[in-house]
Amino acid sequence: MRIGLITSSPDHPVLAATAALLTARGHHVEVLDPTAGPAGPDGPNDSDGPHGQAGPFDPPADVYLLKAHTPAALSLARRLEERGAAVVNPVAATELCQDRLAMAELARWAGLPFAPTRAAADPAELLRAVEAGELLLPIVVKSRHSRRHDLVARVDDPARLRALAEEWPDEPVVAQPYLPSTGWDQKLWVVAGQLFCARRRSELAGPEHAELPDGDGGFGPAELSAERAAVALRAGEVFGLDVYGVDLLDGPGEPVVVDVNAFPGIRGQAGAPEALAALALRVGGAAPGVPRPRADGTGPGTGTGTGAATPASADAGPGTAAG
Numbered sequence: 001m002r003i004g005l006i007t008s009s010p011d012h013p014v015l016a017a018t019a020a021l022l023t024a025r026g027h028h029v030e031v032l033d034p035t036a037g038p039a040g041p042d043g044p045n046d047s048d049g050p051h052g053q054a055g056p057f058d059p060p061a062d063v064y065l066l067k068a069h070t071p072a073a074l075s076l077a078r079r080l081e082e083r084g085a086a087v088v089n090p091v092a093a094t095e096l097c098q099d100r101l102a103m104a105e106l107a108r109w110a111g112l113p114f115a116p117t118r119a120a121a122d123p124a125e126l127l128r129a130v131e132a133g134e135l136l137l138p139i140v141v142k143s144r145h146s147r148r149h150d151l152v153a154r155v156d157d158p159a160r161l162r163a164l165a166e167e168w169p170d171e172p173v174v175a176q177p178y179l180p181s182t183g184w185d186q187k188l189w190v191v192a193g194q195l196f197c198a199r200r201r202s203e204l205a206g207p208e209h210a211e212l213p214d215g216d217g218g219f220g221p222a223e224l225s226a227e228r229a230a231v232a233l234r235a236g237e238v239f240g241l242d243v244y245g246v247d248l249l250d251g252p253g254e255p256v257v258v259d260v261n262a263f264p265g266i267r268g269q270a271g272a273p274e275a276l277a278a279l280a281l282r283v284g285g286a287a288p289g290v291p292r293p294r295a296d297g298t299g300p301g302t303g304t305g306t307g308a309a310t311p312a313s314a315d316a317g318p319g320t321a322a323g
Contacts, residue, residue: 001027001028001062001063001281001284001285002027002028002030002061002062002284003019003022003027003028003029003030003061003062003063003064003065003280003281003284004029004030004031004032004060004061004063004064004065004080004085005019005029005030005031005032005064005065005067006032006034006064006065006066006067006068006073006076006077006087007031007032007033007034007065007067007068007073008033008034008035008036008068008073009067009068010031010033012067012265013265013267013268014265014266014267014272014273014276015065015067017273018065018273018276018277018280020273021273021274021277022277022280022281025277027281030061032064032076034068034070034072034073034075034076035070035072059083060080060083060084060085061085061284062086062284062285063085063086063087063088063280063283063284064077064080064085064086064087064088065088065243065263065276065280066087066088066089066091066094066262066263067263069094069098069147069262069263074091074094074095077091077094078091086283086284088242088243088263088279088280088283089240089241089242089243089244089262089263090240092240093239093240093241093262094262094263096239097146097239097241097244097260097261097262098145098146098147098262099144099145099146100117100142100143100144100145100146100174100259101117101119101144101174103239103259103260104116104117104174105117106238106239107235107238107257107260110234110238112231112234112235112238112257113231113254113255113256113257114256114257114258115176115177115179115256115257115258116176116177117174117175117176118135118174118175118176119144119172119173119174120172120173120174120175121172122165122168122169122170122171122172122173123141123161123164123165123168123169123171123173124165124169126139126141126155126161126173126175127158127161127162127165130158130161131158135175136177137155137156137157137158137161137178138154138155138156138177138178139154139155139175139176139177139178140152140153140154140155140175140176140177140178140204141153141154141155141161141164141173141174141175142173142174142175142176143168143171143172143173143174144171144172144173144174145172146259146261151164151168151171151173152203152204153204154178154204155178156178176258178204179249179256181202181249181250181251182250182251183201183202183204183250184199184200184201184202184250185199185200185201185202185247185248185249185250185258186199186219186224186228186247186248186249186250187199187200187245187247188224188228188229188232188245188246188247188248189244189245189246189264189266189269189272190232190233190235190236190241190242190243190244190245190246191242191243191266191272191275191276191279192242192243192275192276192278192279192282193233193236194271194275195221195224195229195232195233196221196266196269196271196272197219197220197221197223197224198219198220198268198269199219199250225255227254227255228248228255231246231248231255231257232246232248235257235260239260239262241260241262242279242283243262243263243276243279244260244261244262244263244264245259245260245261245264245266246259246260246261247259247260247261
């Protein structure tokens with residue numbers, strides 16, 4: 001079987017381990033680097049592309065793992081989908097997770113306990129809402145469109161928001177109420193229905209949160225409550241994802257989702273490469289022309305729906321209070 005990796009970092013620990021497993025089983029792993037230039041599904045049909053990029057692209061590989069989320073990577077994956085290739089995760093689902101407002105609207109419409117989310121054209125718009133008494137502090141301000149080195153900041157007073165307005169003058173943003181927590185996040189990763197988890201220090205944590213409250217960094221599926229596990233698995237159904245991450249606030253209370261990520265790093269999780277390799281073989285092994293089921297058994301032909309749900313209406317516009 002031919003398995004394509006859409007990434008500019010094939011040495012990423014999870015991808016490298018997955019590729020090694022697949023190669024050892026006699027499968028051919030190809031790297032498609034979206035930064036490599038014109039070679040691609042619409043480019044020259046050469047046997048080898050630049051920077052180690054493999055080809056040919058016609059016919060496409062049996063399955064592609066979409067790890068990179070840049071515009072170039074998404075464009076490449078979209079052209080492959082148009083040629084009938086199977087892509088994990090689908091481009092539409094990946095793009096949905098990059099728009100934090102659309103993500104929040106869909107999650108809340110589907111009944112997931114997602115943090116209330118309000119959109120604004122820029123931080124200055126949030127500042128005006130605070131000054132008018134329409135938005136209560138503290139809040140968390142994030143770039144609306146998720147990407148590397150984007151804006152994520154806690155705002156406790158108008159002065160901080162005024163500074164963000166000066167630093168990020170044209171940045172579309174979302175605001176969520178700041179909810180007290182331990183300063184740590186519960187990172188839940190799912191690969192084809194298999195759960196992995198760990199605690200990671202929140203980007204918003206202060207120096208008082210340097211250590212875990214219980215002094216123990218150990219956190220695995222055995223310590224994960226059934227309620228939180230169910231939330232993570234439900235997120236995959238809602239967003240149409242097979243490889244994804246769900247960030248929950250740490251603590252003993254009811255779960256609150258603050259983010260959903262398509263194809264995250266899943267670093268340091270024993271069994272993740274094996275799960276990813278099995279997923280690639282399962283999706284890639286579907287007969288050509290037959291609707292491919294999701295790896296967790298849902299999807300076309302299973303009676304449980306396909307792809308992400310669609311909210312009936314949006315209700316988190318500028319007039320919606322965050323809190």
